[in-house]
Amino acid sequence: MTPSVGPFPVYHRKKAGGHPAARFFFSYLPMPSLHPSAAADNELTDNRHRPPVRTEYRTTDAPLIVTPTFLTRADNTPRAERTMDPGSTKGRHGEGIENPDAEPAEIALEANPNLAYEHWDEYWRKVHGPKFAYEEPGTDNEPVLRYDQVHRFAGGPSSYFRPPYKAMITADKKLVSDPYAQVPAYQRPRFDGFAYIAYAAEADIQKVLKQPQYDKRIIADEQTAFRLVTREIAREYILLPSPQHRDPLSLVKIHYRRPELSREEFQQRLLGPHAALVLAQPATHTYVRRYAQLHNIGSTQQPDPEGNPIDAVSVLCFASVNDVEDYLATDDYQAIEADEATFIDLARSEFWTGLNYSVINRLLPELATRR
Known part of the structure; x- marks a missing residue:
């Protein structure tokens, strides 16, 4: 079975070798998954580098x-x-x-x-x-x-x-009748x-x-x-x-x-x-x-x-x-x-x-x- 993140993780404390600022990392062993996947056995997929396929995780409270x-x-x-x-x-x-x-x-x-x-x-x-x-x-x-x-x-x-988005109306509170003339310009972020x-x-x-x-x-x-x-x-x-x-x-x-x-x-x-x-x-x-x-x-x-x-x-x-x-x-x-x-x-x-x-x-x- 492929592993998945379950509600009851098991931690094994170990020092973070080479990273003194990190204080401690932990191994994280997820609970078994009920949903096997062929991606777990394929070295070309990225699924094997993240949950639910990966079997061991680390964590830290350091920046x-x-x-x-x-x-x-x-x-x-x-x-x-x-x-x-x-x-x-x-x-x-x-x-x-x-x-x-x-x-x-x-x-x-x-x-x-x-x-x-x-x-x-x-x-x-x-x-x-x-x-x-x-x-x-x-x-x-x-x-x-x-x-x-x-x-x-x-x-x-x-x-x-930005929201909230508002209907485009005229002074008499009806929708504009010439939308082709009032298309807002698109501003593309950087x-x-x-x-x-x-x-x-x-x-x-x-x-x-x-x-x-x-x-x-x-x-x-x-x-x-x-x-x-x-x-x-x-x-x-x-x-x-x-x-x-x-x-x-x-x-x-x-x-x-x-x-x-x-x-x-x-x-x-x-x-x-x-x-x-x-x-x-x-x-x-x-x-x-x-x-x-x-x-x-x-x-x-x-x-x-x-x-x-x-x-x-x-x-x-x-x-x-x-x-x-x-x-x-x-x-x-x-x-x-x-x-x-x-x-x-x-x-x-x-x-x-x-x-x-x-x-x-x-x-x-x-x-x-x-x-």
Whole structure:
């Protein structure tokens, strides 16, 4: 039988070798599953790297190190509208396309612009995700404790079009008769999603990513699927843990500080008084299933022009889109946003909603971070 997370976990305490900050990890042995799966025996699937197939888990209350890798998709958007990494948006013969809008038929990922978004979204989850989780002979990716993909979708709440959504009416309270003349402009957020990858220590990032599988073949895959990838490193603080880590939706809030604050001052304010305010709101405990902050502490490579300026990210998880909408419409959230305006540059910052896909998860149960 394949194992699944059961209600009565067994813990075996052991020291976290090589990670003194982590204090202790625990082995977590789930209860047997009543739902066997052939995916458990297939080394090519990513199912074997997460529940219910994986058989041993670890957990910690120390801050984890995260690479919150924000990205944009490979498509025919003009370079002037969206920045491009050198060598990205590969053509059909392996070369980076300098001006994808001038030659969209050459884009390797999808030559038909009408299918570009859908094909990219499918490729990231169903092709790139399993490639990242797979271990080539000689590769060790066990230091990757968690790898989630968060795919932004336009129908979810964003800072550019926020709930509550209202019917468009005339002065006599009838629906507008010329909707073709009153279509709201679409404002696209800066990124299309992010890869949320967690490690126990910063040294583990290079330990994994310098292996040929990642340094060569995963990078080549990134350059096929994405036009830009940020490289920031963050310290993760879990304020509301998600015991099963299977929440379907995330509200992703990308924060830039007000100019009078240093990054350290900003992060202290975010983690201290502001987090306390968020957690003090009854609506938070009604709607939010998980709340984490990611504090920028550097980058894995330079230059990182899009990742470096990000001071922190807040990630709040929900059970449904309606829960996100209803939370943002509450008076409690208005109090949260009023506090944000006192130390966050709201004109530069943005939020959007994404679908969560868990590709690797070796952390169970998730614990609140020791502070």
